[in-house]
Amino acid sequence: MRVVVPFAPERPKTRLAPVLGEAERAAFARAMLGDVLSVLSTLDRERAVSVDPLVLSTAPIDCEVSVAVDDRPLTSAVNDRLPASGGDDPVAVVMADLALATPEALARLFGPDADVVVAPGRGGGTNALVVRDPAFRVDYHGASVRDHRRIARDADLSLAHVDSFRLAADVDEPADLVEVLLHGEGEAPAWLAEAGVSVVAADGRVDVERSSG
Numbered sequence: 001m002r003v004v005v006p007f008a009p010e011r012p013k014t015r016l017a018p019v020l021g022e023a024e025r026a027a028f029a030r031a032m033l034g035d036v037l038s039v040l041s042t043l044d045r046e047r048a049v050s051v052d053p054l055v056l057s058t059a060p061i062d063c064e065v066s067v068a069v070d071d072r073p074l075t076s077a078v079n080d081r082l083p084a085s086g087g088d089d090p091v092a093v094v095m096a097d098l099a100l101a102t103p104e105a106l107a108r109l110f111g112p113d114a115d116v117v118v119a120p121g122r123g124g125g126t127n128a129l130v131v132r133d134p135a136f137r138v139d140y141h142g143a144s145v146r147d148h149r150r151i152a153r154d155a156d157l158s159l160a161h162v163d164s165f166r167l168a169a170d171v172d173e174p175a176d177l178v179e180v181l182l183h184g185e186g187e188a189p190a191w192l193a194e195a196g197v198s199v200v201a202a203d204g205r206v207d208v209e210r211s212s213g
């Protein structure tokens with residue numbers, strides 16, 4: 001299946017500014033993209049899920065897989081890559097900030113035979129999708145999972161959900177780094193550890209702290 005991975009390499013992950021500087025956020029975003037692509041490659045190699053990845057980037061990047069540069073807003077760029085007519089192959093959309101994704105978790109996205117399969121993100125987003133019907137279009141940002149349900153319902157499409165901790169955990173806020181450090185398995189947790197970011201549990205709260213120097 002064609003798997004589109006949207007990626008915005010310029011000034012990414014602004015909500016992580018309390019913990020990471022601008023160049024660090026760019027490097028960390030790239031590490032997360034590397035983890036997602038590595039999971040897709042493992043799926044293809046080891047799980048007999050045919051995966052044809054395409055990074056849909058707002059600017060040129062060096063990458064181990066094909067890259068399409070499209071600097072339009074996320075929704076327009078993704079919609080241009082979805083099935084356009086009845087005979088077209090299905091398309092998956094997997095966000096580049098799913099640092100907890102594993103081959104097992106992502107394989108579940110490809111399981112249901114529905115017109116649209118949605119993996120909701122915490123906080124109302126849509127972290128991954130499979131689209132099999134050209135009547136479906138995305139509308140990202142805001143409570144996009146609610147919008148995507150409505151769009152599928154209005155077009156009379158069958159809709160399946162993937163209930164997955166790992167696919168729900170996109171990395172937006174500093175608190176999300178706790179999950180990356182505790183449960184991540186790839187480049188992203190290693191990058192954070194190298195940068196001196198660690199998990200701290202104090203006064204009944206679990207958070208991240210950063211060593212100075």
Ligand SMILES: Nc1nc2c(ncn2[C@@H]2O[C@H](COP(=O)(O)OP(=O)(O)OP(=O)(O)O)[C@@H](O)[C@H]2O)c(=O)[nH]1
Binds near residue numbers: 007013057077171
């Ligand atoms: N192609 C493309 N990808 C985007 C765009 N905006 C965000 N993305 C990607 O979409 C996914 C979700 O992005 P967000 O978490 O909403 O945005 P972000 O820019 O990474 O982070 P914030 O600055 O904190 O909002 C990430 O994989 C981004 O790299 C865009 O305009 N075009």
Ligand SMILES: C[C@H](OP(=O)(O)O)C(=O)O
Binds near residue numbers: 121126127170
């Ligand atoms: C793209 C956006 O991501 P979030 O801002 O929820 O991370 C969404 O899923 O609609």
